[in-house]
Each structure stands twice: as C-alpha cells, then as structure tokens.
Amino acid sequence: MLMRKIYIAGNWKMNKGLQETKNFLETVIPELNKLKLENVIPLIAPAYPFLEEALKGSYGSCMQVSAQDVSVHSEGAYTGEVSAGMLASLGLKYCIVGHSERRQYHNETDATVNAKILKLFENHITPLVCIGETLQQREEGKTENVILSQLSGCLKNIKLLSGEEIILAYEPVWAIGTGKTATPSQAQEVHNLIRNWLKSNYSDKVAEKLSLLYGGSIKPGNLQELLDCEDIDGGLIGGASLKEEDFLEMVQIGRKSKGQEC
Numbered sequence: 001m002l003m004r005k006i007y008i009a010g011n012w013k014m015n016k017g018l019q020e021t022k023n024f025l026e027t028v029i030p031e032l033n034k035l036k037l038e039n040v041i042p043l044i045a046p047a048y049p050f051l052e053e054a055l056k057g058s059y060g061s062c063m064q065v066s067a068q069d070v071s072v073h074s075e076g077a078y079t080g081e082v083s084a085g086m087l088a089s090l091g092l093k094y095c096i097v098g099h100s101e102r103r104q105y106h107n108e109t110d111a112t113v114n115a116k117i118l119k120l121f122e123n124h125i126t127p128l129v130c131i132g133e134t135l136q137q138r139e140e141g142k143t144e145n146v147i148l149s150q151l152s153g154c155l156k157n158i159k160l161l162s163g164e165e166i167i168l169a170y171e172p173v174w175a176i177g178t179g180k181t182a183t184p185s186q187a188q189e190v191h192n193l194i195r196n197w198l199k200s201n202y203s204d205k206v207a208e209k210l211s212l213l214y215g216g217s218i219k220p221g222n223l224q225e226l227l228d229c230e231d232i233d234g235g236l237i238g239g240a241s242l243k244e245e246d247f248l249e250m251v252q253i254g255r256k257s258k259g260q261e262c
C-alpha cells in the first residue's frame with residue numbers, strides 16, 4: 001500500500017506562451033480524465049503570466065498548477081516581484097522555491113528560500129523546495145554536507161507535522177538540462193540521507209509522508225528505474241515535461257509504479 005503521494009511535476013521554466021499553454025492543456029486534460037489516478041499527482045509550473053490560463057484549463061481535473069517562484073516580500077515597491085498573497089488570490093496551491101537556476105542566476109541562498117517558504121505557508125500554498133549539489137561539490141566529496149546544510153538552512157524554524165505541508169526535490173545541479181541523470185543508486189543514496197534527516201529533525205511520520213522528488217534530465221525512458229527506488233516519490237521534470245505525449249507517458253509510468261493500481 002503506497003504511503004506517499006507521487007508527483008509528476010513539470011517545471012516549464014521560461015518556455016511556452018499563452019497559446020502553447022492552452023494547446024498543452026487541451027491535449028493533456030482529456031487524457032488525464034480517462035485515467036484513474038489515485039496517489040499520482042500531475043502538476044505543471046508555467047510562467048507567471050499563464051498561471052491563470054493553466055488554472056482555468058485544468059479546472060475540474062486532477063492536474064495541479066504551480067508557480068515557479070515567489071517573492072520574500074508581502075507587498076510594496078519591489079518591481080517585478082510577485083507575492084505569495086497574489087498567487088493565493090489566483091487559487092494557486094503550489095509554488096517551486098530554491099531552484100538551482102534561481103540560486104545561480106539570482107543569488108538566492110538557503111535563507112531566501114526559508115523566507116519564501118514562510119510566506120507560502122502564511123498563504124496556504126505548498127512549497128516545492130529544491131536542493132542539490134554542484135558537480136564540483138560532488139567531485140570534492142561534499143554532497144552529504146551540502147545537502148544537510150541546505151536542508152537545515154531552508155527548513156530553519158519551519159514546522160512540519162504531517163509531512164504533507166511541503167514537497168522536497170533533490171536536483172543534482174550537474175544533472176539539470178545536461179542529459180546526465182544521476183544513476184538510480186546515486187539518487188536513492190541522497191534521498192535516503194534526506195529521509196533520515198527528516199526522521200531525526202522532525203518525526204517518523206513526517207519522514208514517511210513527505211514526498212521527495214528527483215529532478216535532472218528525467219524522461220520517459222529513465223523515470224521507471226528512478227521510481228523503483230524506495231525513497232523517490234516522483235519527478236521534477238524540465239525539458240521532457242514540455243511535450244504532451246512525454247508528460248502523459250510519465251504520468252502513466254508514475255501510475256503503474258509503487259504498487260499503484262492501473
């Protein structure tokens with residue numbers, strides 16, 4: 001019996017405009033509606049201007065919609081920023097924070113991510129928090145330290161009781177958009193480290209219920225072997241989530257994995 005929710009989460013990054021968003025949903029939603037998806041949650045994260053269209057197009061289906069980022073501020077003179085309150089007013093339930101591209105190009109730190117999580121909590125939005133090491137850190141044998149330090153920094157003073165308040169995504173930076181996926185055993189090793197940290201720092205219940213996604217060059221051809229790992233509860237998928245047929249195939253793989261009825 002599956003204990004955790006499996007997410008097939010498409011991070012569209014700065015891809016797809018209005019018409020492409022509509023086309024994607026017009027193709028994907030009728031297919032999703034034919035499936036019996038128990039614990040599998042399909043999710044897409046379009047760019048800000050198309051969130052409302054994505055919510056409209058997904059309405060009444062199991063598709064969930066997420067933002068890709070949020071401001072640390074609530075309101076005020078912050079040109080270009082979007083607050084958690086604004087996202088909540090659209091009816092949004094999920095938001096990605098701490099993606100390595102935000103860390104790399106916008107100098108976001110674990111403290112920034114922590115502040116964003118708090119804002120999302122205040123607005124009843126589930127944060128999908130990304131962590132992961134760079135190639136240099138892995139080669140220097142620092143993966144474990146980096147992951148543990150990101151966990152304690154991002155989750156500082158964050159209360160978790162059920163484990164379903166938050167989703168974590170382990171994304172080794174060297175595997176993002178490079179075609180280099182972590183091997184299932186490399187990914188499982190880090191996921192197990194994270195699960196044990198959750199046990200020690202929260203509770204068995206939180207560790208048991210919290211969905212822990214892998215991200216980095218996932219495609220239909222390698223998703224199954226990743227989902228076969230005990231501690232991998234879905235994927236945060238960039239490039240391969242943009243194609244309707246690949247997204248649907250990955251939802252089907254998620255549905256058939258981990259003892260899901262199909």
Ligand SMILES: O=C[C@H](O)COP(=O)(O)O
Binds near residue numbers: 217218239
């Ligand atoms: O958020 C998604 C990740 O950055 C993975 O992107 P990718 O699947 O294109 O490697």
